Amino acid sequence: MDYKVIVDSCGELTEEMKVSGHFETASLSIDVDEYHIVDDESFNQQEFLRIVAASPNCPKSSCPSPERYMEGFRCDAERVYAVTLSSELSGSYNSAVLGKNLYHEEYGEKDIHVFNSKSASIGETLIALKIAECEEAGMDFAEVIRTVEDYIESQHTYFVLESLETLRKNGRLSGLKAVVATALNIKPVMGSTPKGEICQLGQARGIKKALGKMVEEVVKNAENPSEKTLAISHCNCKERALWVKDLILEKIKPKDVIVLDTAGISSMYASDGGVIVVI
Template identity: 65%
Template sequence: MNYKIVIDSCGELLERWKEDERIESVPLTLTVEGEDIVDDETFDQASFLKKVADSPNCPKSSCPSPERYMQAYDCGADHVYAVTLSANLSGSYNSAVLGKNLLLDEKPGQKIHVFDSRSASVGESLIALKIEECENQGMEFEQVVETVEAYIESQNTYFVLENLETLRKNGRLSNLKAFVASALKIKPVMGATPEGTIVQLDQARGINKALMKMVDYIAEGAKDSENKVLAISHCNCPERAEIVKEAILKRISVKDVFVLDTAGVSTMYANDGGIIVVI
């Protein structure tokens, strides 16, 4: 095993990765009303969404420990890479870096790099895919790091949420604004800044109009799209994801495209009906 990619569980896994020993998902833990739910292969999306909907409190997530990351890195691979959700949204990046330092204390020659995705969900998946591509091309470790960091700089993340409750509960949206938005069926079109924070790009009345506005932003912001992979994740709405995919592909050409259902952390943030697009 020449390389290993460690990705925190906010990043969705391609189906073929689930059987690949070079890819390991390190789970975050979700908490709803005092109940801890590990975001691994046992995660039950339908059950989790019901628990969140029934709770007046905001669900929370806790990142893997540095020791858990260290355990994942200590694998015998020549090159080890970690991909975490944005350092501006979670402590997962800092924990991954601490885990790297712990292992380097014991094995100072180990080559490890931690990538701050400055994104989440399928943004992380695309970064892991880029690492895999670089390794399969036979790049040296330093060249992989340089190439992938440049790729992260070029990445754009967009999302539209059907349900604003998690944003309201965690204080990112005031009760009044959430109420008005819900009453008027206003849906924000959101994106990620270059630093990996969340910004509202636009809004529209109704989910379908908001999704098409998002498509406009994607098409207008796409650069060199024919050489990029388009990734879409959805929370319990595959038909909506397909509509968004087809609308985007009518506007731009891409190298490849994949659509995945959200795992635990992305489900918590996107909530039922949410769509995330990264290119």
């Protein structure tokens, strides 16, 4: 095998990615009260949402260890890439870089590159697919890195959540002006900055209007959509995600569309009813 892509488990893998043999997940884990949940194939979203709803405490996540990444890099593939959550939101990127350094100390030279997605969830998925596309096109290692880094710079992440409570309690909204009163049912439209931090793009009363506003942002900022894949992930609200997809497709025509259910870490942050869009 020429290449392998390790995606931390905040990034969802499609069924095709799982069976291709080129992609691997480095699992984060989540602790809620006495429950320790590993974000892997065993993750049960319904059970997880039930546990979180019943707990007065905020779930806490832990990123993969440097040793876990090092073991992932130790494989038959000549070139190995890692794609991690935004370094502004998680220690996963630093952990992967440490894992790469450990690998070089232990086993010597190898082509390994760690990409900071500056995104999360399905944004990581798209970056992993972009790496595969570059590899399949026969690019050399340096060219893959250059092309994918450019792609990351051009990528936009948007989301609307039913509740920002988990993000707030875990300190992921630092630097953001106080988010408006939930009593008014005001839903902020959120996005990522070029650095990979979370910012507020707008707000609306009620989830449907907020999603509509998010779609406006997606359409307004979409550059060369016909060359891009539109990706949507959702936490336990498929109909809502498909409605958003249809709204977007009325306005722009991307080359492909992916809709996935959130895995563990994304479910933790998106909370029940959250929708994430990346293009």
